[in-house]
Amino acid sequence: MITQKARLQAQLRSAEYLQAAGIAVTRQELDCIEVADFGLSSLDQTGLELLVYVNSQRYCAKELVLFPRQTCPEHWHPPVGNDPGKEETFRCRHGVVYLYVAGEPAAKPCCTPPAGREQHYTVWHEIALHPGEQYTIAPGIPHWFQAGDGGAVVSEFSSHSRDEYDLFRDPDILRETQVGAV
C-alpha cells in the first residue's frame, strides 16, 4: 500500500526523470502516471512508474520510470485466451537499466535484489541497456530489471498489455497498487 501523498510525490519525481530524458508529456499525462509498489509497501526498493501512451487491442507503448536502484520484480507474461502472451521490447532512453532473463547467469551481476526478497529472484542472465540500446523479450520468459544508481527511463513497445495477468515469482506480490487515504 502507498499513501495518496506518496503516489503524488512519485508522480512528480517521475516527471523530473522524464524531463531529464528529454521526453515531452502533457500535464494530463503526468496526472495519469501509474505508481506501482507491487503490494510490498516499499516503493523505492520494489516499484515501477508507468506512463501508458496507447494500449490498443493490437499494440502498446509506455514509458517506464525507475528511481535509482528501484526494481521491477521477477515476472512473466502468460498466454491469455487467444493471446500467446505479451511480447515486449525495452529501449533505454536515459540512465542505465539492468535486465535479467533466463540464461547463462552473470558471474558478477551488477544488481542485488531488494533485501528480504532475494529468494524470489531466480533468473540471472544480465543485459545492461544504456541509452539507445534495446532488447526484446518473448512471451512467457521470466524477467526482472533494476535501474542503475542514477535511475532510468525505458520505453516499452509491445503487443497488447494486460498487466493484471502478469505472473510474479514472489507470492506476496499484488500487481494492483492499493492507495491509502492519507
Place this chain on the structure above:
Amino acid sequence: MITQKARLQAQLRSAEYLQAAGIAVTRQELDCIEVADFGLSSLDQTGLELLVYVNSQRYCAKELVLFPRQTCPEHWHPPVGNDPGKEETFRCRHGVVYLYVAGEPAAKPCCTPPAGREQHYTVWHEIALHPGEQYTIAPGIPHWFQAGDGGAVVSEFSSHSRDEYDLFRDPDILRETQVGAV
C-alpha cells in the same frame, strides 16, 4: 531516385534532428535510417526519414524525422491477408507536425501540399501535434502529414508494419526508394 550522397546527407541531417529531440540512438542505427523520396526525386518536398526500432509480427515502433515542411504524401494501410490493415499512433517528440485525415476540412489549413502534386491531396481534417501530443489512425483511413517550419520528430507505435503494401493517392509514387550510384 536519390543519390547515395543525398541519402547519406539525409541520414546525417536526421541524426541532428534526433539529437535535438533528445533521442539516443546507436551508431549502427544511424547507418540504417531509411530515406524515402517516394519516387518523386524531390526529397525536401516529398519525403520521410525512418528509424525502425522493432517490427515484429505483432507490433512496430519507429521514429519518423521530417525536415522543415517535408511532406509524407497521402496514403492508407489496406488489409493484407488476415491483417485488417495497420493501426498506428503518432506521438510528436520535437517540433510540430500537421496531420491530415478524412473529416471536416480545415477552413485555413496550416500546410500546402508539394507544388505540382496538389491534386493528390484530398483529406483536409487537420490535427496539429506538438511535443507530447498524439493521435491514433485506424486501418484504412487516408492520411498525410507535413512538418512545421522547424521540422519534426514523431514516434510511431503500430501493429506490424508492411510499408510495401501502403496505397498512395498519387499514382506516380513508388514506396521503395531507388538509390543511384553517385
